Amino acid sequence: MTPKPANSFDTAVAALLAQKVQIENNLLSLQAACVNDSQRKALADSYHSAVAQYETALTMALVTNDAAVQSNVGQISTIQQQVQDAIDQAAAIAGILNKIATGIQIGTSILKMMAAA
Amino acid sequence: MRRRHQGYAARRTIFLGLCLLSLAPAGCHERSDLDRLISGGSAAYMQASQYYDRLGVITVEAWQNQIAFLSLAGSSASPEDQDIFQKRVDALSRRSSMARALANAYVSIGSLRSPDGLNSVSTAGKNLGAAIGGIPNLPGASAAATAPIGQAAQFLAGLKRGSDAHKALESLSQAGAYQNDLFVHERTAYIAMEVDRDETADRLLRQLAGAKLVNPSALLRFLHLGVPQEAFPDNERIRAMALSASSVALYRKKTAWACATENTAGTLEITATQTKDLATPNSSALNQLDQELAQAKTCMSEYQILDVDK
Numbered sequence: 001m002t003p004k005p006a007n008s009f010d011t012a013v014a015a016l017l018a019q020k021v022q023i024e025n026n027l028l029s030l031q032a033a034c035v036n037d038s039q040r041k042a043l044a045d046s047y048h049s050a051v052a053q054y055e056t057a058l059t060m061a062l063v064t065n066d067a068a069v070q071s072n073v074g075q076i077s078t079i080q081q082q083v084q085d086a087i088d089q090a091a092a093i094a095g096i097l098n099k100i101a102t103g104i105q106i107g108t109s110i111l112k113m114m115a116a117a
Numbered sequence: 118m119r120r121r122h123q124g125y126a127a128r129r130t131i132f133l134g135l136c137l138l139s140l141a142p143a144g145c146h147e148r149s150d151l152d153r154l155i156s157g158g159s160a161a162y163m164q165a166s167q168y169y170d171r172l173g174v175i176t177v178e179a180w181q182n183q184i185a186f187l188s189l190a191g192s193s194a195s196p197e198d199q200d201i202f203q204k205r206v207d208a209l210s211r212r213s214s215m216a217r218a219l220a221n222a223y224v225s226i227g228s229l230r231s232p233d234g235l236n237s238v239s240t241a242g243k244n245l246g247a248a249i250g251g252i253p254n255l256p257g258a259s260a261a262a263t264a265p266i267g268q269a270a271q272f273l274a275g276l277k278r279g280s281d282a283h284k285a286l287e288s289l290s291q292a293g294a295y296q297n298d299l300f301v302h303e304r305t306a307y308i309a310m311e312v313d314r315d316e317t318a319d320r321l322l323r324q325l326a327g328a329k330l331v332n333p334s335a336l337l338r339f340l341h342l343g344v345p346q347e348a349f350p351d352n353e354r355i356r357a358m359a360l361s362a363s364s365v366a367l368y369r370k371k372t373a374w375a376c377a378t379e380n381t382a383g384t385l386e387i388t389a390t391q392t393k394d395l396a397t398p399n400s401s402a403l404n405q406l407d408q409e410l411a412q413a414k415t416c417m418s419e420y421q422i423l424d425v426d427k
Contacts, residue, residue, distance in 0.1 A: 013309070024320040027190055028328050044191040048198075051183055055201045058313065061306035062208035065299060069208070073215045075292055 013061070016054040023047045150400055151282060152230060154391050157406045158293070159223035161384035162216045164413055165300065168381050169213035171417070172307055176205050179314035186321050205310075212299070219289065219296060226285045283395055290392045297389040300382050311374045315367050322363065326356050333359040339366045366423065373420035380413035 023030070023046065034040040180202040184194050300307075325331040334349035336359040349355045387406040391399065 017309075017313075021316075021320070023190075024186060024317065024324070027186075028324050031191070040191055044187075047190045048187060048192040048195075051187065052198060052201065054313075055183070055198070055205075058306060058309060059201050059205040059208070061303060062212075063204055065303070066208050066211060068295070069211045069215055069299065073211065073218055077218060 013054065013057045016050070016057050020047075020050040020054045023050055150403060151286075151395070152227075153403045154388070154395075155223055155227045155230060155282065155286070157384075157403060157410065158388040158392060159220045159227060160410055161381075161388045161406065162220035162223065162293075162296070164410060164417075165296070165381055165385055166213045166216035166220060168307075168377060168413075168417065169209050169216060171421075172310060173206050173209040173213070175311050175314050176202060176209065179310065179317065182314060182317045182321060186317060189321065189324065215292075215296060219293060222285075222289055226282050226289075229285065230282050286392050286395055290389075290395075293385075293389040293392050297382075297385040300385050304378050304382055308375055308378055312371060315370060319363060319367055323360060326360060332356075333363065336360070336363045336366070339363070370420060370423045373416050373423060376416035377413055377420055380409045380416060383409035384413060 023043075027047065030043055031040060034043060180199070183198075187194055187198075322331070322333060326333045329351075332351045334351065334355050335346045337344075337349060337355075338346070339362040349359075384406055387402055387409065391402055391406070
């Protein structure tokens, strides 16, 4: 259940980010350089793709581990129920202590009766 | 050499005496460290949960920035684009839930340990104490002779709670280790998500300011000059100054987020390691847990203040 490392994230995603950043830093000047709508559309589509690629990679860094996360949440809930059971069991000590206390109280009464006799 | 040995023996006797006086059920030193681990672990996982919640908000805001940039580019977001961000928000939410579940589990273990959390046991203990207090002196015996009965009952109850807490923590050990590994392996992505939102916003601002579509002079408030935004004319120099002030604010936010990330990672690692090594609790590691937790909270608070001012 070892999480899949995001080590490759540093290299692969950095390249996708660089592509997105390059267009964002120069978007308006690139748009101004376009001579027709076809070029402007190509620029917009390229940027859209660059964004989608980078954001998908960023999301994938988490999604690859998601199944294990869900499984873990379930396991923790089970453990928490076990802890609650343990608390309930510990609370049962109260009954034992109360029985001891009752026994001692009865013993005290007997001693008092004996002393009074 | 003999004197040195005697000194050691004397110190050992004092230590054992202090242990007996405190009536620690599972060892003088260990009990205190176990309680510290339970409370520190709960706080560490709650901090991690809040970190993930914050990252979820950052992701939604990153999505808003990206929609604005796409719009400026003459494009628009597709349902597939939205799905990418939604998956990320969901994944972060699941991580937050896992951390919160761990925090709650530690709280439950804490209540297992705490007499306050076991009211019925506490009440029963008081009843027993009252019953013992009502016993008349036996002929030839002092009242103090009855005290060990109560002490033994408390000792056994404490021993059971201590043993249950150990078992519960051991069962959480694997989940805690996974949470730690997950954070370690993904933390580069967590930092990148924050940077993605802020730097995308910054690049958008620079494009808009460069095309004179927006006046960024309001950003000069970061310099605390005490001059209202209206006092600044919209010219090249003021725009450059405002964007420089924005860069510094951006740097401070990145630093605060990285600090919160690293210290949260530190708290998770110590909690996981200490939970795994229950048999050999380490006071200095628990001190470090307290320090890293305090630092993570400080950095997160600083980040939130800067984020409100953005």
